[in-house]
Structures are given as structure tokens and as C-alpha cells.
Amino acid sequence: MKKLLSVVCLALVVTPLFTIAQTQRVVADKIIAQVGDRIILKSDIDNAIIDTKRQDPEAALPANANCLFLQGQLIQKTLVLQAEKDSLLLEEDELEALLDNKIRFFISQYGSQDMLEQIAGRTVYQIKEDLRQPFKERTLAEKMQNKILDGVKISPNEVKEFFNKIPKDSLRYYESDVEVSQIILLPKANKDLEDFVAAQLLDMKRQVESGAKKFDQLARLYTDDPGSKETGGQYSINRVDKAWDPTFVSAAFKLKEGQISPVIKSKFGLHIIQMVSRAGDDAVVRHILKIPPVTDVEIKEGVAKLDSIRTRIISNEFSFATAVNKYSDDENSKFTAGFFTGRDGSTFVTIDELDKDAVVALKNLSVGDISKPQSYTDERGRKAVRILFLKTRTEPHIENLRDDYNKLAQRALEAKKQVVLEKWFKEHIPNYYIMVDPEFNTCSSIDEWLHAASTTNR
Numbered sequence: 001m002k003k004l005l006s007v008v009c010l011a012l013v014v015t016p017l018f019t020i021a022q023t024q025r026v027v028a029d030k031i032i033a034q035v036g037d038r039i040i041l042k043s044d045i046d047n048a049i050i051d052t053k054r055q056d057p058e059a060a061l062p063a064n065a066n067c068l069f070l071q072g073q074l075i076q077k078t079l080v081l082q083a084e085k086d087s088l089l090l091e092e093d094e095l096e097a098l099l100d101n102k103i104r105f106f107i108s109q110y111g112s113q114d115m116l117e118q119i120a121g122r123t124v125y126q127i128k129e130d131l132r133q134p135f136k137e138r139t140l141a142e143k144m145q146n147k148i149l150d151g152v153k154i155s156p157n158e159v160k161e162f163f164n165k166i167p168k169d170s171l172r173y174y175e176s177d178v179e180v181s182q183i184i185l186l187p188k189a190n191k192d193l194e195d196f197v198a199a200q201l202l203d204m205k206r207q208v209e210s211g212a213k214k215f216d217q218l219a220r221l222y223t224d225d226p227g228s229k230e231t232g233g234q235y236s237i238n239r240v241d242k243a244w245d246p247t248f249v250s251a252a253f254k255l256k257e258g259q260i261s262p263v264i265k266s267k268f269g270l271h272i273i274q275m276v277s278r279a280g281d282d283a284v285v286r287h288i289l290k291i292p293p294v295t296d297v298e299i300k301e302g303v304a305k306l307d308s309i310r311t312r313i314i315s316n317e318f319s320f321a322t323a324v325n326k327y328s329d330d331e332n333s334k335f336t337a338g339f340f341t342g343r344d345g346s347t348f349v350t351i352d353e354l355d356k357d358a359v360v361a362l363k364n365l366s367v368g369d370i371s372k373p374q375s376y377t378d379e380r381g382r383k384a385v386r387i388l389f390l391k392t393r394t395e396p397h398i399e400n401l402r403d404d405y406n407k408l409a410q411r412a413l414e415a416k417k418q419v420v421l422e423k424w425f426k427e428h429i430p431n432y433y434i435m436v437d438p439e440f441n442t443c444s445s446i447d448e449w450l451h452a453a454s455t456t457n458r
Helices: 004-014 042-055 065-085 092-110 113-120 124-149 156-164 191-209 215-222 246-252 296-314 320-327 356-362 401-431 444-457
Strands: 031-035 038-041 177-185 234-238 264-266 269-279 282-290 374-377 383-393 434-436
Touching (some): 038 042, 113 269, 124 401, 177 356, 191 215, 191 269
Antiparallel strands (some): 031 434
């Protein structure tokens, strides 16, 4: 049962997911395994492998992929049965929300509900019903896993013991890491430029309403939203989805199908919105976003304001963290305290995870320094101004307890969870009827189930 935790993740995330666009599905229905009253079909494994290959064609599957995917299914069935035995509940509203989110994801991937249904060859209702049992099992298995691992903690002594057991030639090498926080100001365009851009959008609206142009054609040519430029400005939205700008959603749901909104202003810029189709709280819309340009005058005003804030921080009038909360226009700052975050969610990032302008600004900073105001263009194409605070910088080094305690603690915790799960499965697998087809007798990853199956046969 090596690497059980990663296989549990495979069971909970990969195998139950429904891949909607398939040119061919495996339809073999031979029963290859059973846990209690839950059967596993050969098609479950074959289709999971096909889906995985399709999602990442470049990734090489291991030679024992059949064994690993079967192990994932066996893990999930065992967890689900124990969840039911322990009376872990899955509220119908919770399941419905999961299904609705998945359907919205599919619609966003394929552009519209009609296109989704055309590709799938089924209605949205039928797709939802196809997903119901896999999602129910996945969620119950997650709840059971969380219950098993609830309360698993790691102590400093355990982290030290974990580190001491790592062979010296297996210690990891880390490049330089930094912790960097930023205060961002987004200068506002002046009123004249904003009015000019609004007039452009109103002219586009008139062209569409007169039949001279199509909305999606204008969006492809003129929108400042890179996320929808290729799809003609199209998005699938939900009235209660908090991820969307509330002003945008409110304006969209006031429209009838085919109708175009007046110019509206959101936190992203100015828009016109066209309602394509609507079903209850779900809708497909098109929009054209225009970001009024910011001039050098507004940039200089932003630089002057940040320079003043920087002076007040240096003079200890308030901390950098306080200034982030009070002055930063970055909508994510309240969640990250202004820090850049790495791929693993940590505030420690490598230089290659920073944008090139940040790298330049940090080049001559010492730990504890605050950069002078810097103008730059953000990932949305907006002109912005910021100051950066270098909290820590590590030198390239071999893994050690002093510099890498948090990383080692996380790995030690995962190893401890692995042990807890292995122990749990060894104790609980024999409690269920187990059957595994002889075709999989050579799969070492499912030894515990094979042993239980042989005991069942005897």
C-alpha cells in the first residue's frame, strides 16, 4: 500500500469525474472487483484511463496504470461503505450544488448549454443524472477520509525525527526563496477619457441593434477582456455565484434574450452586455469590455501617493501590513496580506514565480527594505503603481531544519497521514466482502484487498 495518500487523491479526484467530450467510450461491463455490495466494472478502469490520457495527452501513464486505477476504485468503495456505516450524511442540497457547479463548468468549456448538449448527445438533466452517483460516492469518500485524518497533527520533535531519517544524499536543494508583499494602486482614468470610451461602446451597441454588425464580431475585435476575446465575449454566469462582479451580474439579469445593456461600470472597466440565453439563475451572456486608458498624469499622482505612504511606513507611523489593508487596490490583498503566493499556496516564492518588473525592483533591496514606487502593467493589462516590501530572502541551500522547517513539517505530516491511512485500511478491509478478478492477482498495490479476497474465498 505504498503512496496510499496519493492514490486516495487519485480516487477522490480523477476517477469519478465525468469527461463530457469523448469520441469513444469503452462499454465492457465485466465485473472485476467488489467491495461489499459495490461492484467495479472493467469499463470503470478503462474509461478512467482514457479520460486521464485525454485530459493530459503529454503525461506518461505508469506501466501498472490498471492496478493503480483499480486501487483507487477499491479505496473509494471502502471509504463510501464505511461512511454509510458511520452514518456520515450528504445533504441533497450539497450534492445539487456540486452538480450545478460541474454543469456550469461544462457549459463554460463548450460555450453554451446547446453546444454542451449537442456534443454530449444528452440533455443537461441527463448529464446531471449521469454525474449524480459518482459525485455522491466521491463526496462521501472525502468525508470519510477527513474523518479518519481529523486530528492528525505533527509536533516539532516528529519533524526533527522525520528530517534525521532522510539520507544526507537525498536532502533537497532549494534555490533562493523570497517573501514579498506589495501595495498596489490602480490609477483611475480621467472623466473625459471615460466618457469617450463610453461613447465608443454606445456606438457598438447601436451597430448591433441596427443589424450592421454582430455582437460577437465586435467583441473579437475590440474587447479588452483576454479571457473572452476568442469566444466573442461569451461567458456562462450564475446569479448567485460570488466570483462574478455583482454590478455585472445585476445588469445582465435585467436583460431579456437578445437585449443589450446600456454602458455599465464594474471594477474591471466599462461594459456592454448582451443576454444570449437564460434558464433560471443560469445565463449565457456576451460582453465587450473597454478599459479607459490611464495617462501619465494619473500615474504620477499614484507614484506620489505611494511615495508618501512609503515615507510614513519607514518613519514607523504604521506597518506595511496596515498600509496594505488601508490603501491597496489589489482585491486579493485581504486574503494574502499583500504577499505573492507560490504554486503551493505558500508565501515563499522563487524568483521565477515573480513578474519581471518585481524581479527588477527587488534586485537591489535588502531584507526589510521597501522599494520606491514602480509603475507597471498587471496581468489584466491595467496600468498600476506599487511598492514592494522584501520580508525574507533565503540563499540557495541544501535542505535544513532552520530554513525549511515549514516545508519539512508539511512532508512529515503527509507521511504521518499515510501511516494512519494504511493502518485504517488494514483494520477495516477485512470487515467487508472482497472479490478481485484473478486478472489482477499480480497487482502488488492492492495486496490488502487480494489477501481479504483470498480469505473470503476460503
